[in-house]
Amino acid sequence: MESHSISGEDETHHFLFVLSYRNNLLRFRVHHSLSDGRGTLAFIKCVLGHYFGFSCPEVDPVPLAKDAPIFKPFLEGHINPSIQARGTFNPTPESGVFAHPEPRFPADSGKARVFEITCPMDAILKTTKRDDTTPVPFLAVLIANAYRNLYPVGEKTIALGCAVDYRPIFHDDCRNSAAGSVALPYFNKIAEFDLPMQRTIMRARLDLETQEENLIVGLTPFAGMVNYFKQIPLPILEASKIISSKITSSASASRTTMVSYVGGVRWNKELDEHLRSIAVFYSPFAVASYFMGIEDQGIWHLTCTQADNSDRLIKEICHLLQKETSDVTFTDRGIWVFDGLYLDHIPTIS
Amino acid sequence: MKTASSEITYPISMSELTHFYVTSGTRASVIVYELTLDEPLQKDRLSQALGIALSFFPNFAVKLLLTPQGLFFAPNHETPLIVEEDGKSLHLG
Numbered sequence: 066m067e068s069h070s071i072s073g074e075d076e077t078h079h080f081l082f083v084l085s086y087r088n089n090l091l092r093f094r095v096h097h098s099l100s101d102g103r104g105t106l107a108f109i110k111c112v113l114g115h116y117f118g119f120s121c122p123e124v125d126p127v128p129l130a131k132d133a134p135i136f137k138p139f140l141e142g143h144i145n146p147s148i149q150a151r152g153t154f155n156p157t158p159e160s161g162v163f164a165h166p167e168p169r170f171p172a173d174s175g176k177a178r179v180f181e182i183t184c185p186m187d188a189i190l191k192t193t194k195r196d197d198t199t200p201v202p203f204l205a206v207l208i209a210n211a212y213r214n215l216y217p218v219g220e221k222t223i224a225l226g227c228a229v230d231y232r233p234i235f236h237d238d239c240r241n242s243a244a245g246s247v248a249l250p251y252f253n254k255i256a257e258f259d260l261p262m263q264r265t266i267m268r269a270r271l272d273l274e275t276q277e278e279n280l281i282v283g284l285t286p287f288a289g290m291v292n293y294f295k296q297i298p299l300p301i302l303e304a305s306k307i308i309s310s311k312i313t314s315s316a317s318a319s320r321t322t323m324v325s326y327v328g329g330v331r332w333n334k335e336l337d338e339h340l341r342s343i344a345v346f347y348s349p350f351a352v353a354s355y356f357m358g359i360e361d362q363g364i365w366h367l368t369c370t371q372a373d374n375s376d377r378l379i380k381e382i383c384h385l386l387q388k389e390t391s392d393v394t395f396t397d398r399g400i401w402v403f404d405g406l407y408l409d410h411i412p413t414i415s
Numbered sequence: 416m417k418t419a420s421s422e423i424t425y426p427i428s429m430s431e432l433t434h435f436y437v438t439s440g441t442r443a444s445v446i447v448y449e450l451t452l453d454e455p456l457q458k459d460r461l462s463q464a465l466g467i468a469l470s471f472f473p474n475f476a477v478k479l480l481l482t483p484q485g486l487f488f489a490p491n492h493e494t495p496l497i498v499e500e501d502g503k504s505l506h507l508g
Binding site: 083086088091092 | 448451453455456460461464465498499500
């Protein structure tokens with residue numbers, strides 16, 4: 066079956082990672098769609114363990130084969146081999162990419178005010194002065210601080226940083242599929258297992274930065290979950306609902322903010338609507354850039370959605386960001402129309 | 416560039432481990448780890464170790480496919496790529 070990978074197929078034999086070496090230097094390059102930094106490190110440890118003749122005791126063999134549920138839709142021959150990813154992409158309102166002439170769902174639900182924050186991720190990571198490998202915790206803290214500045218002290222507030230990235234999402238198929246029947250029981254585990262740990266981590270970070278007792282930040286790193294639960298496809302919608310509800314109910318929050326750093330997901334209407342319903346910000350541009358391979362990956366496009374005072378909040382966030390690093394610019398791009406179904410905009414070759 | 420050497424738990428003799436993202440170029444969010452071992456690497460051993468590791472981490476042995484139904488991972492039956500760098504050029508991302 067002929068098919069096309071979307072990243073580096075000519076150079077990497079379709080692999081989304083490359084292992085290179087020179088003398089004593091070993092270099093792993095892993096596309097973020099495969100794993101996060103933590104998962105990559107586990108993989109590296111396994112490679113090195115076997116290289117040096119150690120066993121890999123903390124990792125059990127994964128019973129994954131070509132007939133595993135995760136591959137089922139692919140193996141059933143539903144692939145149109147004529148699809149190719151587009152190499153260029155111009156993310157401007159005039160390009161038509163975000164101004165869909167026939168919205169798939171009510172037009173007003175697809176409107177959002179776009180604030181473009183240009184800030185290299187490297188600058189963010191340096192600013193954190195920690196071992197963060199993702200900007201999500203930093204941005205979550207930033208949002209918490211912005212809340213603190215905007216809302217009265219004593220008001221319970223949650224900033225929920227949600228790294229929704231990484232796994233192939235069989236979101237629509239999950240409930241009725243074999244994959245879904247396997248995966249869904251794990252979601253409660255995810256919430257139970259990971260939430261306290263992540264809350265502790267974020268709490269510690271907040272204590273360092275704000276000393277504010279009424280700010281709580283949770284982080285749900287779905288990207289790392291595969292290392293706990295092996296090759297389980299994660300319908301992030303279900304998982305995010307569980308986790309956000311647990312955080313909200315446990316903290317009696319008056320506001321919830323979700324930061325979604327989205328990439329590698331199977332974007333669809335329901336997921337998009339869900340994010341809009343619970344998130345103040347998410348980055349649909351990250352999705353588009355992932356598929357389109359656009360330049361300037363360091364640019365964040367933060368999008369205000371339906372939350373109250375989101376304009377004020379995002380401006381405050383930008384203000385705080387500019388305090389942290391001078392290498393940031395802020396532009397109000399006005400009201401845009403999003404439909405969230407960016408895959409539809411990828412040209413097909415018939 | 417982030418140093419993450421404290422996370423290593425294997426008793427492997429190495430002098431450095433760095434971790435950083437590549438966020439420019441046409442490949443979004445490429446995670447890069449660099450390790451400097453105390454001895455020159457041997458490609459045969461590395462290839463063998465990689466093959467074993469991929470059996471434990473099959474999620475690293477997939478290819479990404481863009482289809483009309485969405486984005487999918489598919490099994491990759493190719494040989495993993497191990498590149499010996501020439502030391503002159505380094506293209507990350």
